[in-house]
Amino acid sequence: MDNVWNEDNIKWVEFKNLVVGGASGRKIVVTTRSNRVAEITGTISCHYLKAFPYEKSLSLFLKFAFKKGKEKQHPNLVKIGQAIVKKCQGIPLVVKDLGGNGLQHLKSLQLLVIYGCPNLKYLFQEIQELTSLNTLVIAACKNLVSLPLGLENLTALQSLIIADCEQLNLSRAQGFQEKIEKVEEDGFSLLSLGIVNLPKLGALPQWLLRGSANTLKNLTIAECVNLTTSVEWHNLTSLEKPAIIHCPQLLSLPNNMQRLKQLKIEYCPLLSQRCQQGTGVDWLNIVHASFIVLDGNAISANDN
Known part of the structure; x- marks a missing residue:
């Protein structure tokens, strides 16, 4: 479950009851930017992800913003993309979402x-x-x-x-x-x-x-x-x-x-x-x- 924000403990318990009882060894991975969500949903210690390096963030952005190799045809768009990536602060989900919404689209x-x-x-x-x-x-x-x-x-x-x-x-x-x-x-x-x-x-x-x-x-x-x-x-x-x-x-x-x-x-x-x-x-x-x-x-x- 990606980018969870709901901090309502009751709703999480209700949801948890719906998904338990599946195949042995099944896991649910939750990503969030809220410490409160991590406390409610977690059954083990939290793992804090580090920010994506700028170069990797830019590569991810270009992957979603352009078809393979097409970024070379739009150097001005790439420059704008570079400025956008810097403001994403290394958060992959933000980079991905903004890259997938290329300006021309x-x-x-x-x-x-x-x-x-x-x-x-x-x-x-x-x-x-x-x-x-x-x-x-x-x-x-x-x-x-x-x-x-x-x-x-x-x-x-x-x-x-x-x-x-x-x-x-x-x-x-x-x-x-x-x-x-x-x-x-x-x-x-x-x-x-x-x-x-x-x-x-x-x-x-x-x-x-x-x-x-x-x-x-x-x-x-x-x-x-x-x-x-x-x-x-x-x-x-x-x-x-x-x-x-x-x-x-x-x-x-x-x-x-x-x-x-x-x-x-x-x-x-x-x-x-x-x-x-x-x-x-x-x-x-x-x-x-x-x-x-x-x-x-x-x-x-x-x-x-």
Whole structure:
């Protein structure tokens, strides 16, 4: 009996009565992570298993995650698997279960967080198989270069956060530049987008915003010090709560923010100047918001 958790002594006695009386010499082996379960079920001293070594854990994981030899065809998946195995703490059952649920097979997966993978340069193309994915977070992958074309198939995606990826250039997303119209027609429609600390980001690309022009409500852009132009920004008619922080070279806001409720701009001197109450070039574009914060100074609807 594997991975027993029930600590009810009465239930164990009832179960034990059902299985006794079999062939002579028959044994029941129970594995558990609970000392209480071991005390209830054990008839001899417990044997404490040591954690699986990392290399053996990885080998077991790959055995269940891939068909024999196929892992060599998916080096990026293997790198993610390595990070997963480290978090399994050498527990074979956990390694086996997670390996048997290879990411490309998780059709019902709704949340995926890829965090702290310093050796990851490219995401796996199999991400396009995660058709139920609602939230995707990619963070602290300092050598990630670009995102895969398969993102266009994540039609259920509503929240996307990309943060602390020093080498990531969103304008170089694999193949997106040639398929902008398809992304607009068939791609995701985001409700929330967060972009934080992408030093190589010079402009927001069309593929990221076009499909979400009429759905995006929350937008956060922070620590993108080289973001200089909004040429690719489109009419974000549903935008309600944008926050732009420490983007000193960003020149202007999105156009036509008809449903704007709150706006926060910090450490963006060019934007702050354009949004000054009554005098800024963009003031009429934001005056209908109920609450505005410019470099720590709050402006409420009553002040407009």
